[in-house]
Amino acid sequence: MIKREKRRYLALEVASEQPVDERSVLDAVQASVIRLFGEYGASKTNLKLITYIPEKHQVVICCSHAMLEKVRAAIASIMEVNGKPAAMHVVGVSGTLKALSKKT
């Protein structure tokens, strides 16, 4: 039997003077992962956009449990989103969406 891959859900807060949409946030994270770890590393992260919470200015993404620290490093190194200066902060990490919503 193939073992199911463990995932981690991350809630991200984007600090930017310009409004940003969820797609550009995921693109920025993916570009940063590729810049730091290459396409091979990016293929192991299994990054996915889960949801966007506009009232909290938060984006929830999920990644492979094994690549969590690498994804966090990539998120921390982001300096712009959509060509505009921005910073991203991880406000919560959890193994389930239910637990993540309680944390953030």
Place this chain on the structure above:
Amino acid sequence: MKRFADLHLRVPLEDQTKAESMIRKASELGYSLVGIPYSPQTSRKQISQLKQICNDAKVDFAARLNLSPRNPNELLQSLRRYRRKFEIVAVRCHTKDVARQAAKDRRVDLLQFSVTNLRKRFFDEAEAELASQAFSSLEIELAPILQLTSSSRIRLLSRLRREVETAERFRVPITVSSGATDEQLMRGPRDYAALTTLFDLPMSSALRGLSENPWVTVERNREKLSPNYVAPGIRVVGRRTND
């Protein structure tokens, strides 16, 4: 729960609004101690304003002095003059002589090296051995890693990987700080810890570099600066007054 510290938050002293927003941001990100550098010529009014802002934001304030001496004599003179006025003394080593002197002097808390000119990073095995005996820490700033791009970042990461390995081997404490000059360069302690994995610093050492190591440095110096301090392990517990 870990108490995190950022020993190098470079707030602009002349712009109080920006200083306040940076200190508040540090508090929001989860830091309970910030080290703010200022020159010995800074007015007392500005320092008390900074302390007040930190107090309001519920962040502990640590006075930090950054020294950039040109030779070992200048370093010794500055240490003699200013050591008792600051809680943290960091030395940016531009020459090998200064680096060696700073590493063996117990009055120096943090050793800093150039991030742009890698030929001026003198943290080798000899430096690490001296630093481990004098309890000085290697300070790694993470703002330059965010700011540098492509080949210069690659070279810096490669150099840091070698230095971290040497520091771990010689048991030199590593202090991780932001060196942030604005809010865009500020990140939470766990994000910084994740960033240090880029130069193979183990996660546990990274978290220690953001919590225990800076706190130990500040608390040790606060004890030394207190009027009751006599020598390591000896302090005045009470005074008899002769009326």
